[in-house]
Amino acid sequence: MLEVKNLSKFYIKKKIWGKDQEVRALDGVSFNVKKGECLGIVGESGCGKSTLAKTLLGIEKETSGVATIEGKSRQQLGDKEWHKKIQMVFQDPYSSLNPRLKAIELIAAPLMINEGLSLKDAKGSALKMLQKVGLRAEMAERYPHMLSGGQRQRIGLARALMLRPSILICDEPVSALDVSIQAQVLNLLMDLQDEFELTLLFISHDLHVIKHIGHSILVMYLGKVAEFGERDTLINLPLHPYTQALLGTIPGLDGKKHPPLQGELPSPLNPPPGCTFHKRCPKAQKSCEINIPPPTIKSGRIVACDLITSQ
Amino acid sequence: MALIEVENLAITFKTQKGEITPVRGITFNLEEGESLGVVGESGSGKSLTNLAIMGLLPPNAIVTADKLLFNGQDLLNLSDFSWQKIRGEKMAMIFQDAMTALNPCYNVEFQIQETLKIHTSLNRKERLERCIHLLDLVGIADPNSRLKSFPHELSGGMAQRVMIAIALACNPKVLIADEPTTALDVTIQDQILKLITEIQEKNKMALILVTHDIGVVSEFSKNIQVMYAGEIVEKGPTKEIIKYPRHPYTQGLLNSRPGHSVIFRERLPSISGLVPDMRQRPLGCQFRPRCTFASENCERPIELYPSQFAFEKNRSEHNSTMMSITTPSVRQIRCIHPLEGERNA
Numbered sequence: 121m122l123e124v125k126n127l128s129k130f131y132i133k134k135k136i137w138g139k140d141q142e143v144r145a146l147d148g149v150s151f152n153v154k155k156g157e158c159l160g161i162v163g164e165s166g167c168g169k170s171t172l173a174k175t176l177l178g179i180e181k182e183t184s185g186v187a188t189i190e191g192k193s194r195q196q197l198g199d200k201e202w203h204k205k206i207q208m209v210f211q212d213p214y215s216s217l218n219p220r221l222k223a224i225e226l227i228a229a230p231l232m233i234n235e236g237l238s239l240k241d242a243k244g245s246a247l248k249m250l251q252k253v254g255l256r257a258e259m260a261e262r263y264p265h266m267l268s269g270g271q272r273q274r275i276g277l278a279r280a281l282m283l284r285p286s287i288l289i290c291d292e293p294v295s296a297l298d299v300s301i302q303a304q305v306l307n308l309l310m311d312l313q314d315e316f317e318l319t320l321l322f323i324s325h326d327l328h329v330i331k332h333i334g335h336s337i338l339v340m341y342l343g344k345v346a347e348f349g350e351r352d353t354l355i356n357l358p359l360h361p362y363t364q365a366l367l368g369t370i371p372g373l374d375g376k377k378h379p380p381l382q383g384e385l386p387s388p389l390n391p392p393p394g395c396t397f398h399k400r401c402p403k404a405q406k407s408c409e410i411n412i413p414p415p416t417i418k419s420g421r422i423v424a425c426d427l428i429t430s431q
Numbered sequence: 432m433a434l435i436e437v438e439n440l441a442i443t444f445k446t447q448k449g450e451i452t453p454v455r456g457i458t459f460n461l462e463e464g465e466s467l468g469v470v471g472e473s474g475s476g477k478s479l480t481n482l483a484i485m486g487l488l489p490p491n492a493i494v495t496a497d498k499l500l501f502n503g504q505d506l507l508n509l510s511d512f513s514w515q516k517i518r519g520e521k522m523a524m525i526f527q528d529a530m531t532a533l534n535p536c537y538n539v540e541f542q543i544q545e546t547l548k549i550h551t552s553l554n555r556k557e558r559l560e561r562c563i564h565l566l567d568l569v570g571i572a573d574p575n576s577r578l579k580s581f582p583h584e585l586s587g588g589m590a591q592r593v594m595i596a597i598a599l600a601c602n603p604k605v606l607i608a609d610e611p612t613t614a615l616d617v618t619i620q621d622q623i624l625k626l627i628t629e630i631q632e633k634n635k636m637a638l639i640l641v642t643h644d645i646g647v648v649s650e651f652s653k654n655i656q657v658m659y660a661g662e663i664v665e666k667g668p669t670k671e672i673i674k675y676p677r678h679p680y681t682q683g684l685l686n687s688r689p690g691h692s693v694i695f696r697e698r699l700p701s702i703s704g705l706v707p708d709m710r711q712r713p714l715g716c717q718f719r720p721r722c723t724f725a726s727e728n729c730e731r732p733i734e735l736y737p738s739q740f741a742f743e744k745n746r747s748e749h750n751s752t753m754m755s756i757t758t759p760s761v762r763q764i765r766c767i768h769p770l771e772g773e774r775n776a
Contacts, residue, residue, distance in 0.1 A: 164616040268705055298472040299643060303687035303701035310696060325617060332689035333696060351695070365618065381618040384588050 121155040121319045122176075122206075122287055127185035129168075129175050133389065143388050145171040147343040148185070150415070150422075153336070155286075158313065158320035160334025160351075162327055162366065164385050168343040169323045170211075173289045176321070177208055189287065200234060207280040211292040213272035217264040223250065223275050224260035230282040246282065252315075253278045254308055270301035274308065281316065288313075289321040294329065306333065327366055331355060339363045342388060342396040349421025359418065359428045361401045395426065403427055433460035434604060434637050435484065438498035442479050442661075444491060451709040454479050454661040458735065461605065466631060466638040468648030468669065470684065471658035474706050477641045480658075481607045485524050486514050502604070520550040523598035525627075527610040529590035533582040539566075539593050540578035546600040565596040570626060588619035592626070599630065605637045612647070624651050645684050649673050657681045660707055660717040663735055667762035677738060677762070677769040680718045685774060716766065728767050735765045 129146040146168045153159045163169050174180040176187055178194055186193050194202045210216035217226055227249055228242035250260055253274040264272055273293060280288055294302040313320050324330050330337055337354045339346045339362060347360040358364045365381040383400045386392055392399050398408035413426040440457040443450055454476035461467055469477045482488045499506045501517065526532040534542060540562055547558045566574035569592040582590055591611060598606055608627060612620035628651050631638045640652050648655055649669055656666040665678040676682040683702040704721040713719050715730040
């Protein structure tokens, strides 16, 4: 369905003196998602998850590489067609909705812009969608500030679904919500995915959520793919030390103690040589400081770690 | 004697649309060296309670209580001067967002020294040594050079470490951590929580850890207090509550976490509805409108009461595991028909 090959996005940091610096926000990311499945994307903040989403949508222009939906790239389809196929729900329901528009206007906006309908014509289908995401019809006339976080996120979801996209990108859709509301929104998302046969890209820093919803999982570290594979293979037997660490660091209800991952994400302006993870890696060896590990297929997944692939 | 004694604490705000009472009927004790986790959704009054203990509420808040004692000292009628003697020296607080809690205009050294200057009689050299020692303690690499850093030069995790260093400057007896890791990544969250609990155990300090994530509390504190709509709904030893939640809300919180217990892509058991509006509180049990077990009896007012329940019954079945955990009087709930038995996971 969606295939991404070697997608890269470099930002240039201009310097008044000296050489311009290059920030490799995305560096050769490749993956694919099957139709109707859900890909979970995890990583710490600054690892390029959101840049990936923006580049896929076309909000940011990619530096190199290509993304194709059913074999066609954005250049081939044109922006308008592309956006009918791929839509996004943003992280913060407080800042991603225009405070001056009513709920119904927010939801109808995609139709008005892309299909050229008037608000009157778009209203009918907007109302239907409003109810599909579990909001009552009287909410239509409310402004975002009159709604709770969960309700706003539902409006964001309804807006994204208006053009009947086949791919939906959710950038941390539940991290701004309370636990009890989180479960409601996740349930809704799974229901809608089945109903509209959506292919879902679910970005989150919470591996528990990803574990619950993702058919396959993509672990990112500093703009690169650390590990990518089916959910079961990855959860049951994580190979990359970073995936192992991520799985270990989430406080669970079992009360198990585990050693924390040392240090913090290095600055992408000045990434460490060799494997970018080697400074925090508990298994790092001398060779990790020199060789950049290429993504390799190993026991049913793609993993970028020399220690694993050389075994 | 308990370190902090709170009895029937209520916080009222006067607003243009009338009075609201977001926190009411809070009663708890904090012993020396105890670690207490406070869990609840946003708007449940967990932060307000702690701000009241620290005396940091805005002037339009009216705090009433039968008892609000710290180390035997009444906190209700303290002068500003006496507050300063306690705050920072005996009680300290870590805030949620370290980046906004630190003053962007001053460097790290100044902000740590400020506390030391006010509360201790150390001279300049000793203060500097103490600063470096503190930064080292909270795990900041190369503390000497970091002293001159400004907050914007620090990462989120580092800023939170500096906050902890400031809070620990005078070896306080109580540390209140209000969502210390919500703004941080999971890997950093883990480091910070381990750091806080390590220091707590080493200094024999009492700790109140406020969070909305029951998973965090279950790993890092001995006792839990679950809050809903400004009231305590359940409290007791962590292990026990995780395994045998008695209040339906606690059970809902535990079950709605996407975690190990649920089957892949199964619908998560969620709590329907929203937190009640403080202006129109429901009658009786505050959780009633969202509760699946609610009956007419739930409309009667209900207080927190000690519960002894089914541990006795269960004991014969789970003989080995149950024996060690419970002293029944510690467990308190606010529910007419509490749940019995193990959490159905």
